[in-house]
Amino acid sequence: MYKLLWRDIRNSLGRFIAISLIILLGVLIFVGVKATGPALIDSAQTNLAQHRLSDIQLISNKGVTSQDVQAVEKVAGAKAEKIKFKFVLGGRNKDAVALYGFSNNRGQNRLQLTSGHFPKNANQIVLDQRAQRLNHYQLGDKYRFSKQANLKKRTYRIVGFANSPQYIDNTTRGATNIDTGQVAYFAYLPSSQLNLPVATMINIRFPAIQKLGAFSSEYKRAVNHRLTKLKTIFKTQAANRQAELMAKGQKKLTLAKHQLLLAQQKINLAKQALAKRSQGQISTTKALTLQQKKLNSQKQQLNRSQAKLSANSTPTYTWSTRQDLAGFSAYGESADRIAAIANVFPVFFFLLAALITFTTVTRMVEEARMQIGTFKALGFSNTAITKNYVAYASLAGLLGVILGSFIGNQFLPRFVLSIYSEYIFHTPIIHYQWGPICLAAIFSLIATVGAALYVSLKQIKEVPAALMRPKSPKSAKPILLEKFTWLWSKLKFYQKISYRNLFRFKSRAFMTILGIAGGTALILTGFGIADSINASGHRQFSQIIHYQSIVQANRSTELASIKKTLRNSSHYQNSTPVGTSVVKVRANGHQLNDVNLYVPKSPRSFQKDVSLSDLSTGRRIPLHQKGIVISQKIAKTLAVKKGDTLTIPVTNGPAVSVKISAITRNYIGHFMYLSPKAYHRAFHQAPVIKSLFVKLAKATPQQQTQLGRKWLSHNPHILGVSFTADQRKTVNHMSSQMSPVVLIFILLSGILSFVVLYNLTNINISERLRELSTIKVLGFFDREVTMYIARENIVLAIVGIILGFGFGNLLTAYVLHQAETPTVVFPLTIHVQWYLVATILMILFNLIVIWVAHQHLKQVDMVEALKSNE
Structure with a gap:
């Protein structure tokens, strides 16, 4: 029996490989896509934990103190550190720069050097590696800040380039209230070089919640709960800080008041002395009057300063979490989209593969009914006979599961991570997803071993004499087409046979149609996902939003003056x-x-x-x-x-x-x-x-950047300028992230479709070998014998492709529904050319399969096939 098993595998190597390959493809796409989302998350979380990314950041316009840090750490488990931070202009192009004070790299938000070293002297600076890539700065170059940056020096030497866990997406660095409103890159200077009396930012981290996962809903709830507590604490802290600032300002005002009081006393004494004298009274009176006016003016200015102190001493706190960091939410949403797609597309893909495998194994065992009858006649037990076919199916299934699981779990996530080059996570962290692997293994074994066991047990119930005789052929019945006599009478003999066979073997036709429809649907869904994701941005910024920029004023009364500034631009x-x-x-x-x-x-x-x-x-x-x-x-x-x-x-x-x-x-x-x-x-x-x-008017991104800078520099009342092109770029970037995953779907769907067609055609030929040999003996040429099979395939392919269009739309709509994010709607969009591409691919696969079948049929030994029953 074991010798026979290996001989069966060798003699039907094409079928064995086809079964293994179908299972491999199904498991690969199922396990691989299921593993990709967690791999993206795990790689990010490992990197963020290693570089100790803050959970919450606090920025104050009036600075933060040690008392503020102590107030933060009143929340259980909070670790806080204060640093200096501000937005400035610098570099060759007067870029908007997020400037941080550097003391060491042992706290939160640790930098990851890509080249060079950290600042060791007061004249050294570390730049974002994005500045090196986009602006071509090199180590040793001089970097000059604008005068408004208010630094100890204006020129520094570049000694290093780095990544920061606060900026994980290399395509964006967030927004600012200076320049064009977009941060170009970040920079780190020794803290002493920033002319700030106190720190302006507090980084807050909670070690206890790091295991929850940076992108999980549990983590977000935990952070929001702690953020609420912090905001409550800082309502009191804001009053304390205001009182502190008021006290400092009040000291200066008190001193000024004291000086004015002394001046007033001198003037009063002079007036009294003047009243006792008679000479020089007129000129002295004028001088005293001028002094009194000047003193009154100083008093009014002091009163204004008092009011200004009260207004300007109120601190404002800006809170942000990881979700507010540039690119952070987009990365998490991208991973969630892949995970959502993994719940639909690969499942359908795998189920189709399993169904075709089940049919293949079932027919394989049914073909061996004469062999089973022989074994029974020779005295082999039912268990021994069944074991032979179960072992064949097990080997094919296990080979597909093992290879598919390994390739899918290890290589597909690595491939996706490698093309996520815009993110700073370059070290993939990939764990085996045992849940999906076990699920895939169970369904694969059901499709292979289950099918072999089911048919074997069904066959061995019959007596050897019945099994050793071929199954009686199905009786032919008139078909619907025969009722149209004007058409039926014009068909040739072999055409009539082909059409009768289509209706005669309904299960075979159904499986072929299902295989072709499933393959077409999968290919179409791959293209549809890409089109629909791209369509969201295109429709938003062409059909709904028609303006190109939003200009914000600091006061509503300044809109007229801002309009004058805007009108001076040719665009x-x-x-x-x-x-x-x-x-x-x-x-x-x-x-x-x-x-x-x-x-x-x-x-x-x-x-x-x-x-x-x-x-x-x-x-x-x-x-x-x-x-x-x-x-x-x-x-x-x-x-x-x-x-x-x-x-x-x-x-x-x-x-x-x-x-x-x-x-x-x-x-x-x-x-x-x-x-x-x-x-x-x-x-x-x-x-x-x-x-x-x-x-x-139509403007390039460079022209829009120059336009924004021009408006900001020409009108001080413009608070900020933003362009819809930047938003569209972000959306397009989100769409491009999915392109490689979609490409994998399309490629694997095409391979599965081809293997399915090849397998079904191969089964069809093996089941009908005596029939084909008979018509060949009757004088049919090789080409006519091939068309005997091919004609059925062509008809079934046409029906399958049409049904595949409908299934493809339904599957795409369901995948998009699962992949929607909290803020994005993906409209079902499949461009006409993809219907054509899917059709051409299925036709091409059919032609290749027909050609392979033709070469096989030419080699058939007719006499041997006809006497196989004897």
């Missing part, structure tokens, strides 16, 4: 004043943070900047005097519909309830829109309008 076309704010919204027990609320001064003009269209009808939505328009993702997250009510919490006031007047189509972010009258009706006050939505 400027027009602008719309809009009130913008970021709010929270609640409904049905759910809450959404960071929702953009827009209130245009002129709703009619605003329609040219943002297209609001009804989600169900597609019609344009006007902003009415009542009600609020919300984007579709808000409606889905909060489970609300048109006519429901939203609650908007208001700082230092009661929450506001607003009725939803419409739900607008939107693909990226959360947006709500109110007319000025609707805003006044809801909030009982006029909207504060301090932003301009600006339309520009």
Whole structure:
């Protein structure tokens, strides 16, 4: 039996390899994609833990003190350190730089040197490696800051380049309130070189929560819980800090008041002395009057200083978590998207592979019924006979599982990580995902061993005499096509046979159609995922948002002067004043943070900047005097519909309830829109309008950067400038991250489709070898014998491809639904060319399989095949 097992494998090596390859592909894509998401997360978490990334950061406009650090550490488990930090301009291009004070690299947010060394002297600086890559700085170069940076020196020598765990994405460095609003890179100087009386930032880390996982919901909840405690503590700390600053300022004011009091006493004494004298009275009186006026002016200035001290001594605290770091959330969302896709696409892929394998093994055992009958006649036990076929299926299945698990778990995540080159995580941390591996092994063995066991047990129930006779062929029946006599009469004899066989062997036809439809659907889904992810950004910034820039003013009264500044630019076309704010919204027990609320001064003009269209009808939505328009993702997250009510919490006031007047189509972010009258009706006050939505003529990214700098330098009332091109770049970057994964899906889907077609055709030929030999003996040429099989394949391929289009759309929609992020909607989009590509691929696979079958049929020994039963 063991000799026979190896002989069977050798004689049917093509089938054995096909079974193993189908299982290998199914396991590879299932285990590999399941392992990719955790590998991305594990690699990031290991790097962030090694470099001790802060959990929370606090920035104060009035600086932070040792008392603030002590206040932070009142929260259980908190480890805090204060550093100097500010945004400055520097370098050849006057770039916006995030400048940090460096003391050592043993605390939080440890730098990872890519070249050079850390600062050892006061004239040395370490730059972001992004500055080396983009601006071509080299070790030993001089780096010069602008005068406004207010440093001990202006020129420093570059001694190192580094990565920072605070900046994991090399394509972005976050936002700032200077220059164009985008940070170009970071830099580290010795702390003593920053002319700051106190530190400005506190880094806070909680060692106890690091094991929760930096991207997990448990970690986010733990951080938010501690952040709430910190904010509560710093309400008291803010008052203490204000009192401290007031006390320092008050000392100077008290001294100035004392000096003014002395001056007033001198003037009073002079007036008294003047009253006793008679000579020189006129000139002396004039001098005293001038002195008194000057003194009064100084008193008024002192009063203004007193009021200014009170206003400027109030500290503001800006809190941020890891989710606010540039690129951090995008990385986590990318890993989550892959994990979500892994719950759908690979499962479908694997199930298709398992189903085809089950059919293959079933037919293999059914073909051996005469051999089974012979074994039974020779006295072999049922167990021994069954073991032979179970062993064959086990070897094929286990080979596929072992190779697929190893390649999928180790190489697919490494490949994806290697093309995530924009991130700083270059050391892959990959653990074996035993759960998916075991699940894949169980289903693979069910598809192979289960099929062999099921058919073997079914066959051995028959007596040897029945098994040693071939199964009686299925009787032919009239088919539907025969009723159309005008068409049926024109068909040739072998064409009629092919069409009859299609209806005669329904299970064979069904499996072939399913294999082709499944392969087409998988290929189409791969292209559809890529198209749909790209479509979200394209539709958002071409069909919905039509402005190119947002300019923010420090006061609403300065919008007119800012417009004058903008009009001096050749790229400027027009602008719309809009009130913008970021709010929270609640409904049905759910809450959404960071929702953009827009209130245009002129709703009619605003329609040219943002297209609001009804989600169900597609019609344009006007902003009415009542009600609020919300984007579709808000409606889905909060489970609300048109006519429901939203609650908007208001700082230092009661929450506001607003009725939803419409739900607008939107693909990226959360947006709500109110007319000025609707805003006044809801909030009982006029909207504060301090932003301009600006339309520009076509401009390159470099021109937009120069334009932003020009506006900021020409008008001090411009608080910041942002361009939609930067947002679109971020979205496109998010889409490009998925491209390699999608490419793998398409490639493996194509391979699976080819193997499935080859396997099914091979089974078809082996089952019908006597039939094919018969028609060959009757005088059919080799080409006609091949077409006897190929014609059936072509018809089934056409049906399978058409069904595959429908399955592909359904599968793509389901995958996209699973892969949606909290802020992004992926519209189902599959471009026409991909239907054509999927069709061409399936036709090409069919042609290759038919050619291979043709070569095989030419070598068939007709006489041997016809007497095989004897």
